[in-house]
Amino acid sequence: METKFTKGRLSEIQRETGIAVSEYWLNLLLGMNKHEVGVVKASGKLLEGEELAAIVRNYQTLDNKLGITLPLIIGGGPQYDELPSYRSSRKVNGIRVTYEQLLSEMVPVAQKNLENVVESLNCGGVEARAMPFGVLRIRPHGIEIDSKTGESIDTGYVGDVLYVDTAPIITSLHNSIIPVISHIGMDHDGQEYNVNATPAAAQVVKWLQAYKLMLLGDRAVEDNNGYTISEIKSEADLHQLITEGIIKDGMALNTQSAYELLKQIGPGRSVQITTPSDLLAELLTDGVGTIMRMPYIIQSYDQPEHLGENGKLELTDIFNSAFLERGLALVTDYWEESTLAEHPINRIYIEAQEWSGGMVVRQFDNMGYACKIATKPDYRGNGFATQAIERAVLDYGGLIWRTGLNENNPSIDFYDKAIHKFKNNGIANPGMVTDSFEANGYKVYVINAQRDKVDVLVGTAAKLPNTMQSV
Template identity: 30%
Template sequence: MTTASSDADTQEVHAIARTLIEALPYLRRYQGAVMVIKYGGHAMGDQTAARDFARDVVLLKQVGINPVVVHGGGPQIKAMLDRLKIPSSFVDGLRVTDEATVEVVEMVLAGKINKEIVTAIQAAGGKAVGISGKDSRLIEARKLTRTRRDPESSIEQVVDLGYVGEPERINTGLLEVFRNTDIIPVIAPVGVGEDGQTYNINADTAAGAIGGALRARKLLMLTDVRGVLDAEKRFLPTITADDARRMIAEGVISGGMIPKIETCLDAVDRGVEAAVILDGRVPHAILLELFTEHGFGTQILAASNR
């Protein structure tokens, strides 16, 4: 009985050793690299998953990688709006944001959620600072407009989304200050207009813009799906930007995955080495992606990087 237990312990120790050895070349490769991580989805609402995420981010910083966290908060915003009896409506997945709603968005994103993530990272042994896109004008935004074709007249109509914005300029100076420190920046996707107006920005879009501005080594998009599937529903570990555009045109990539892929394509076009779609619900998905031979999610590369 003791021998069997001892053998099992030995096998576990050897497995840990093999994992560390496999990670070594990737630790060297990513030394000093910037990794922008979009954190959201169901993983953010689960206590255990949130703790694992915080530990993973702290580990990245400890081994010399520079993580930059950009977080969402759609379910938490909805819960607060419901509590305050403020109605919500959506256009193409974007929350129409009036004056009352944008105040709640900023309160929930830059206040409650942001500080919860900071607290989790610090509980895991790291140092973090929570900021929003308004701090030091990190995310300068412009009003986002959408058009919709009237089904009866076929006339394109402009849809007013209220205070929904899109990044116009990313001022990276504040983030560069953190790069050579032990501090992990945690960013709420709230932007500021030229006139000081607050804008609600989609977290995926904000993460992609920040990744491009920092020329991050990777943009990691934590989602609720494993990655990209081909027409036969087979998982694809790597595709090029051209592959992704073709798959969108052919309808292989569809629905809510399209804007996520378009964010990845924009980031790659701006100089990010690779953008990755991966399942944030799986424990330690970030570590599996960065430090194992085959990765974990779907990596989107510029054609020249394949």
């Protein structure tokens, strides 16, 4: 009998696991088709023992308790280590050169891996089915230029995904059967090709138009001290991590493939790198591993009148809808110059594509005062607020804001986590103060405040007139 995803079922899982699902993702899940949710890619290292058992346990929860059915793409890796031709083959730019003999040895192992994973899921009470190799339609990769030597290398039977035949995958998902997909694909003549599993999974996400790609391995992305890098914010950041040698070899290829995917499918989607035991958390939240997502397009305006009357009304609606649950709304003269006249508005940030969030920043000493930050309730958890704060810090050098100290204020937990994150991700400058303080009934947050001025800044911010009113 098919299990249907509901808020009630999710609440049960939240109570059991302590995983807190964002409203944004919850609302998406409630309105999605089965094939739009996400795709899981498991490294070949995870296809046996406790690692495979952990994947099965997560699928038991997702499929049997929540009614969420996710395609599973599997790699090869260690299962190929004993193949005679594999040991003598070479890699170029992370790609395994695959000549005819090696391919002939790999295909039976790939088929066995498929059957083993399907059997493990079925034995765990999760109905699964192996997809034919032909769901990945391939064109030859051809020549690869070695980045180290400049040599031109014929990669043999290495393929790139031309398109994904989504029909059998979607049929399986809508019948609540897990489609398990190999990294072996076929061209139109039935010739098999070796495809790197991560780019293959990225293509499945693209052709299904799914929201999440979860890459399961033995660890998330770590820095040189072994600490998890929680987020890779941009392609430039990724390039720097690769240049510094923090990300290398197969992980470099995987993360580059991930960003190519994100550039094609845009904001609102994510790629998350984690371990099998954390799969559930990665699907339902930003996770505990490494997340990559395309930045939102954030427009900035110097003056409220540049928004136009309709723009001001829409931004007012964003703020009022966000504060309604706390019984608050903007004061009627919020946009007038006389409101907080000593701290005039000098920057407004808007999520430009869907107008899902906005932030108003006022002049405040030598930094910005984020007078209002809000995301529409249905979009909470989409990453806009964090990105807007980071953008303002880049524009102003430092930022200060406050929120009311009361029990029904959900912003406090979010801002506390954000400040902790900013302390460790390069936004906070060494020697400057990035922290939170309590004053005059408010919790005041500062990023990059001068140490000798922080007490005055906090005290001033906490005493500013309130620009919200009860409704």
